[in-house]
Every structure is written in structure tokens, then in C-alpha cells.
Amino acid sequence: MARKRVAILISGRGSNMAALIEAAKNPAYPAEIALIVSNRPDAAGLATARSAGIASAVVDHAVHGQDRESFERALQAVLEDHHIELICLAGFMRLLTPWFVERWQGRLLNIHPSVLPDFKGLNTHERALAAGVENHGATVHFVVVDMDAGPIIAQSTVPVLAGDTAETLAARVLEAEHRLYPMALKLVAGGHARMIDGQCHIDIAGLSQK
Numbered sequence: 001m002a003r004k005r006v007a008i009l010i011s012g013r014g015s016n017m018a019a020l021i022e023a024a025k026n027p028a029y030p031a032e033i034a035l036i037v038s039n040r041p042d043a044a045g046l047a048t049a050r051s052a053g054i055a056s057a058v059v060d061h062a063v064h065g066q067d068r069e070s071f072e073r074a075l076q077a078v079l080e081d082h083h084i085e086l087i088c089l090a091g092f093m094r095l096l097t098p099w100f101v102e103r104w105q106g107r108l109l110n111i112h113p114s115v116l117p118d119f120k121g122l123n124t125h126e127r128a129l130a131a132g133v134e135n136h137g138a139t140v141h142f143v144v145v146d147m148d149a150g151p152i153i154a155q156s157t158v159p160v161l162a163g164d165t166a167e168t169l170a171a172r173v174l175e176a177e178h179r180l181y182p183m184a185l186k187l188v189a190g191g192h193a194r195m196i197d198g199q200c201h202i203d204i205a206g207l208s209q210k
């Protein structure tokens, strides 16, 4: 099966992007990272992409002012130029409009640093600590119009330890994210996880044969 051409959208550090690039170095991995796009020219992850020899582009949201759809049309044009088939959001800090999300339905993934549906939105580690949960973690899901509400592909939990700060907890979750995202993308790119009627279906039979 041909490897799926994947774009990773970032806004900052890009450590999940780096984990996906690493996984895709294996020729048996069903996705190739064909493009990195940042909405911020100063995203640190752009340098990582360049040094990995991967095409990168900046679609600066600031240039488009308040006009989200104009930003997304520019983004769409870059994705089409590179014949992208799947998108991974990885620390991409822009909300996407229905115009874009519906175009990429079932082909647009996001990683969120909580065990959804708990702690949608920002500052998840602070909120998990304040809530006193015993376990926290990360989720990879298909993106739908409602934020952090799409069908879940895979989740990973980590324990919350006595004395944890938001920083120590974030670091533990991030390690889990770096293992989780490559696995979830593998399921989708390999055709084993699909979004059907607003739900994630996993093809267990197909998986167990490999």
C-alpha cells in the first residue's frame, strides 16, 4: 500500500512533530511526513523540520487579520500543492472553521493533552491537578467542528504523582504523547482506524493479521 502523504501543522516547539518524523523514518510505516506547516514564522519546530530535510511552509495567520477563512484558503492551497492526504495537528494553536474541518473530515487528527472528554481546552495540566484526579494523559482524535470533541482514536494515561507541578505532569504526559501519536497515525494511515458516521471504527481483524 502506498504511504499516505501527511502534513503536520504546528505553532511552536514541535516535539510531537519530531516523534512523528522519527516514526515515519521506518519504510514500513504507512505514512510519510511530506510537509510541515506553521502559522507562526518563529515556531521552533520549523528548524527541526528543515534539518530533517522535510518541506516546510509558513502560512502566517497574522497576515490574514481576523479573516479565518482567508487564512484557511491559503493553508488549503499549500496542502494541495504538496498533494497532502492526511493532516496531523501537533500543538497547532488556531481554531479551524467548518469550511476547513468539513473538507478534511476523517483525514484530520489532533493530539490533546488530557484524557478526553475530561479537560477540553487549554491549561489541562493545571486543571487536572486542581481537580485532584489520580490519572491524566493524552488523546488523539479526529477533528470535528466542536473543539476537542471528535471521535477518539487512541488514549494514553499516566499517573498523577504526589508533589507534581503542572510542569512535571506535563513532561510525563508529553512522553506518553510521543508514543501515542505515531501509533494513532499508523492506525489511520494504514486504514485500520476510520471515522464513520461520527465514530471511530477500528478494524481489529485487519490489525491482527499483521
Ligand code: GRF
Binding pocket: 010, 012, 013, 014, 015, 016, 017, 090, 091, 092, 111, 112, 113, 138, 174, 177
Ligand atoms: C502538546 O502537549 C499537545 O498535546 C498540545 O500542545 C502541545 C504541543 O507540544 N496540543 P509540541 O509542540 O508537540 O512539543
